[in-house]
Amino acid sequence: MHTIQKRTSFLAKLIVPAMTSAVLAYFVLHAETGQYGSEAKVAFARQLAEHNAEYSELVATREALERRVRAMKDGTLEKDMIDENARRALNVARDDEIVILR
Incomplete structure (x- = not known):
């Protein structure tokens, strides 16, 4: 009998x-640079700070x-204040007035 x-x-x-290392390298790469990876976390934090500043403003x-x-509100207005606000909103001045732009 033979x-x-x-x-082997x-x-x-x-x-x-080798296959295990390749799969592990794939997941490590995406954990660093993927859409929700470590680098994206820093970008999200920066974007959140910008939006918080804009929100505060x-x-x-x-x-x-x-x-x-x-x-x-009605009852707290004076005629001068109404006139001033209307002129400022409409950019209107009389001939005898001096306009000082800031």
Whole structure:
């Protein structure tokens, strides 16, 4: 009775570790540079800071506008203030007035 023995190749032992290393390298690469990776986290943080600054500016603008509206409520207005606000909004001046632009 004859038995056929197969010799194992040196390269055959490296196939599984090589495939595992390739898959691991793929996931590590995407963990660093992917859409939700480490680099994207820094970009998201910077973008969040910019949006927070813009939000703070908009809140301040809104509060200023709300103060102006409260000042213009019925009963608190004087004719001078109405006239001044209307002229400023419409860019209108009389012939005998001097306009100083800031």
